[in-house]
Amino acid sequence: xxxxxxxxxxxxxxxxxxxxxxxxxxxxxxxxxxxxxxxxxxxxxxxxxxxxxxxxxxxxxxxxxxxxxxxxxxxxxxxxxxxxxxxxxxxxxxxxxxxxxxxxxxxxxxxxxxxxxxxxxxxxxxxxxxxxxxxxxxxxxxxxxxxxxxxxxxxxxxxxxxxxxxxxxxxxxxxxxxxxxx
Ligand SMILES: *[C@@H]1O[C@H](CO)[C@@H](O)[C@H](O)[C@H]1NC(C)=O
Ligand SMILES: *[C@@H]1O[C@H](CO)[C@@H](O)[C@H](O)[C@H]1NC(C)=O
Numbered sequence: 001x002x003x004x005x006x007x008x009x010x011x012x013x014x015x016x017x018x019x020x021x022x023x024x025x026x027x028x029x030x031x032x033x034x035x036x037x038x039x040x041x042x043x044x045x046x047x048x049x050x051x052x053x054x055x056x057x058x059x060x061x062x063x064x065x066x067x068x069x070x071x072x073x074x075x076x077x078x079x080x081x082x083x084x085x086x087x088x089x090x091x092x093x094x095x096x097x098x099x100x101x102x103x104x105x106x107x108x109x110x111x112x113x114x115x116x117x118x119x120x121x122x123x124x125x126x127x128x129x130x131x132x133x134x135x136x137x138x139x140x141x142x143x144x145x146x147x148x149x150x151x152x153x154x155x156x157x158x159x160x161x162x163x164x165x166x167x168x169x170x171x172x173x174x175x176x177x178x179x180x181x182x
Contacts, residue, residue: 024138026053026172034164038062040128047135053172058132064124068093069159077151093158094123150174 031044044057070093074086114120116136125131152174157167 023051023175024053024172025051025175026055026170028171029055029168031057031059031166031168033166035166038065038165051175052137054135054137056132056134056136058130060130061125061127063127065160065165066094066124067160068123068125068165070096070156071159072154072156074155075153077153078149097121097123149176 025048026046029044029046031042033039033042038061040060040062042057042059044055047054047056069090071088071090073088075083076086077083113136116133118130118132118134121131150173152170152172154170155167156169158165
């Protein structure tokens with residue numbers, strides 16, 4: 001699936017189903033290393049404060065890494081409804097990092113998160129560099145007025161020439177924001 005299609009899908013999902021004010025809660029974050037020889041160190045910390053979820057973490061690798069493929073999916077689960085797969089994509093992660101900043105959608109995403117990262121990551125990823133993320137959160141004001149409450153599951157896995165490097169999963173909820181009506 002192309003990035004444009006993904007963007008249209010996500011936007012239409014938001015427009016159709018997300019019509020009340022929301023807070024994006026993250027309940028669980030896991031980052032699992034598959035290639036133990038590659039990672040020198042990594043960590044992830046999830047903090048809940050004032051109904052907001054903050055994610056921090058870091059990673060250090062021990063060699064240059066290029067040609068990374070990202071496979072990612074997002075499912076939403078609503079009460080008494082079948083689970084819905086919002087998207088499932090496989091893309092060249094390095095080309096997103098290295099060229100994607102020219103793409104409006106990536107730039108928008110990136111600008112929202114740039115402040116949480118200590119660098120603008122580019123491929124090849126550098127050895128012995130501490131890539132870190134500090135208290136990242138989803139600014140709900142950037143979302144259009146959103147959703148009946150639902151649960152989401154986001155998965156991403158990283159591979160280099162079909163060899164798994166690491167994968168992660170985020171489980172959370174979209175919760176109605178207090179003080180704003182639907
Ligand atoms: C957090 O959310 C709960 C329930 O939605 C609400 O009662 C409480 O006031 C909120 N707390 C803060 C600090 O916003
Ligand atoms: C990397 O940076 C993080 C966040 O700043 C820090 O907590 C961690 O100790 C650092 N790790 C190494 C190995 O330098």
